[in-house]
Amino acid sequence: MFQGRSLLKEIDFTKAELQYLIDFAIHLKALKKNHIPHPYLAGKNIALLFEKTSTRTRAAFTVAANDLGAHPEFLGPNDIQFGKKESTADTAQVLGSMFDGIQFRGFKQSDVEILAENSGVPVWNGLTDTWHPTQMLADFMTIKEQLGDYTGKxxxxxxxxxxxxxxxxxxxxxxxxxxxxxxxxxxxxxxxxxxxxxxxxxxxxxxxxxxxxxxxxxxxxDxxxxxxxxxxxxxxxxxxxxxxxxxxxxxxxxxxxxxNPDCxxxxxxxxxxxxxxxxxxxxxxxxxxxxxxxxxxxxxxxNSVVFQEAENRLHSIKAVMAATLGNLFIPTV
Incomplete structure (x- = not known):
């Protein structure tokens, strides 16, 4: 259901699938808080591609990979050639042959789409100019934690x-x-x-x-x-x-x-x-x-929950990585 899939934009997944990932993130957060190991990606290698600067996204993907037992490798704007000396499609094939999953944070949505089409491994959109899907999982996870649910809010x-x-x-x-x-x-x-x-x-x-x-x-x-x-x-x-x-x-x-005093x-x-x-x-x-x-x-x-929201980037990203790369048994949703 999730295995081998990419997260490029929110509409890649159904309502039920997004709900599962949010609930899975809450579960993984509880595991981490209770110091329970969950190395679902042991032995995997993850490429972290960054055209744009980043604090939360880079930190969250790095710690998420480590918590899951994977090895993250950072590749910054001076390391990737997208359309400069090498086409995005060629870069995708090379990285896909070496890494088990790829995170991309950059400008053009078309670049993350090309990576997914040509790499043969799951690709996760850490942000483009058009969409920010991993942020959404953290946001609605935070809303559920704070308000009990998000539906109808x-x-x-x-x-x-x-x-x-x-x-x-x-x-x-x-x-x-x-x-x-x-x-x-x-x-x-x-x-x-x-x-x-x-x-x-x-x-x-x-x-x-x-x-x-x-x-x-x-x-x-609300x-x-x-x-x-x-x-x-x-x-x-x-x-x-x-x-x-x-x-x-x-x-x-x-x-x-x-x-609304509780907003x-x-x-x-x-x-x-x-x-x-x-x-x-x-x-x-x-x-x-x-x-x-x-x-x-x-x-x-x-009323501010901005730092809880920031922390939840880690747990929600971890849920996406584990679900799409960890060969987990996940009931049909």
Missing amino acids: HLVYIGDGRNNMANSLLVTSAILGVDVTVIAPTSLQPETDIQAIAFEKAKVSGSKLIITDDLAAVKGA IIYTDVWVSMGEEDKYDERIDLLLPYQVNAELLAKTE IFMHCLPAFHDLETHTMHEIHDKKGLSALEVTDDVFHGK
């Missing part, structure tokens, strides 16, 4: 609505039966093809989808989610994004508009919530701002 995403996080949250929510609202300026709302996928999935799950620029739509939210306003590769757009998105900052006033706050990180980064110092000197997408009081507030 109301998730509100605020900010840049046409990045990979907005795409993935919209579509994954629609698959899992989570009501989701994307609040973003009209120019930064999800692409029509992404919306079409989500609305089609929602017809099956019963999920209610709203895409709007109206901040009043936060009312009744989860408020935001992300950085400038994605990797867009560093020249800070001024225009700040001007456009400052009204969409997640702050105490906005959180109060949910009228949790989520962010995939890193977050610009204080002045403890060079980037925010530069923005502060230029714009006088001490935070961007979320204020520090919300980020560190009692």
Whole structure:
């Protein structure tokens, strides 16, 4: 059912399969907390391909591989040649002959698709400009841990609505039966093809989808989610994004508009919530701002689950790797 399969985007798996992976991740987390070994991938070799910089994804895949008994090998932007001196397809065949599984974090979705098509081994999308499926498993795992379930809950995403996080949250929510609202300026709302996928999935799950620029739509939210306003590769757009998105900052006033004191706050990180980064110092000197997408009081507030969410990257990634490469007995889902 899972063995030998790749995870390239959320729609690669059914609702039941995504639910299984989330529950399996919760189980693997319990095993690790109780110091119970689970070397399902003993003797396997895993290639970790990174075109983009990474903290959580690289750390999670590395520790996950080690916990599962596999050997991870990091290959950074100076080690892989995608389309420069060697085609992506040729690279895929070479790596597939040496490694048992491949993780890819980069820019083009087409690259991770080509890797899966030509390598002959499971390929896992650690992030592309279009999708972020491993983050979704960690996110909905966190929601289930915090709220008891995700089905029927109301998730509100605020900010840049046409990045990979907005795409993935919209579509994954629609698959899992989570009501989701994307609040973003009209120019930064999800692409029509992404919306079409989500609305089609929602017809099956019963999920209610709203895409709007109206901040009043936060009312009744169970989860408020935001992300950085400038994605990797867009560093020249800070001024225009700040001007456009400052009204969409997640702050105490906005959180109060949910009228739900138990509404949790989520962010995939890193977050610009204080002045403890060079980037925010530069923005502060230029714009006088001490935070961007979320204020520090919300980020560190009692409703924030961002560090639990970050830790869950490890357990959810481990679930994907074990399920697709570990020859596990998994009942039909």
